[in-house]
Amino acid sequence: MKKILVAEDDVVISKIYQLHFQRNRLHGSFFTTGAGVLDSARHERPDLVILDFELPDLNGPEVMRELHSLPGCEDVPVIFVTGRATLEVVESLRQAGAREVFGKPFSPIRLIHLITQLTDSKGA
DSSP states (O other), X not given: OOOEEEEOOOHHHHHHHHHHHHHTTOOEEEESSHHHHHHHHHHSOOSEXXXXXXXXXXXXXXXXXXXHHSTTOTTOOEEEEETTOOHHHHHXXXXXXXXXXXXXXXXXXXXXXXXXXXXXXXXX
């Protein structure tokens, strides 16, 4: 089973993720902090990570940087979903290693399609 970690501190958006994951038979572990994602990734390598840009403890780019420094997690795909999806932020996140950046509000269908595409291409 694919392991997808999600860091989102907005309860409503987290519920949207959970609903669409359930409908598409995806298993996700949901966290309100970046530290939660990193702790989970230290115990078991995720297949994909979804991050909000602004989290209560660390910002999304910090989480991605730390994640990619963990042994075995260097190439874990990261998708950002953020309300800060300006052209500059999107370009900066992509240069830092994000696979994709979705602005809020986002299309859950497009997100699920991308998740499936990225995790299937890894043979996960």
